[in-house]
Amino acid sequence: MENKNLTKRLKECEHILAQERQFLLTGRIDEIVKMAPKKEEIINALNKSIDQFDKDELSALDVKLKDNKRLLEAAMVGMRTVNNRLEEIRKSIGQLQTYNEKGQSCSDHTGGPTFSLKA
DSSP: OOOHHHHHHHHHHHHHHHHHHHHHHHTOHHHHHHHHHHHHHHHHHHHHTGGGSOHHHHHHHHHHHHHHHHHHHHHHHHHHHHHHHHHHHHHHTTOOOEEOTTSOEEOOOTTSOOOOOOO
């Protein structure tokens, strides 16, 4: 690769991927969103000149991209899990969960014995 501009773009891409990895590892998803346009711009520029890179340079970038993709997918799974759990908590607020004599969960208390709290 002889073009200095391409070398600069390659270094920028490596830097962006390293930053993205650090943000993923520290949970700073908001920073990843902010840097997405710059990352896209750099990758698009590199794609236009892909035939000017040697295989080793592209392999190193590919490894970093795949690692970040794996981390991002794991973060998304974690966020979905948290979201689902929060939704369960929101639904359960105000419900009393009890168990019957067979150990089964009961949330409908109609028709059974009742009790009252008196002070």
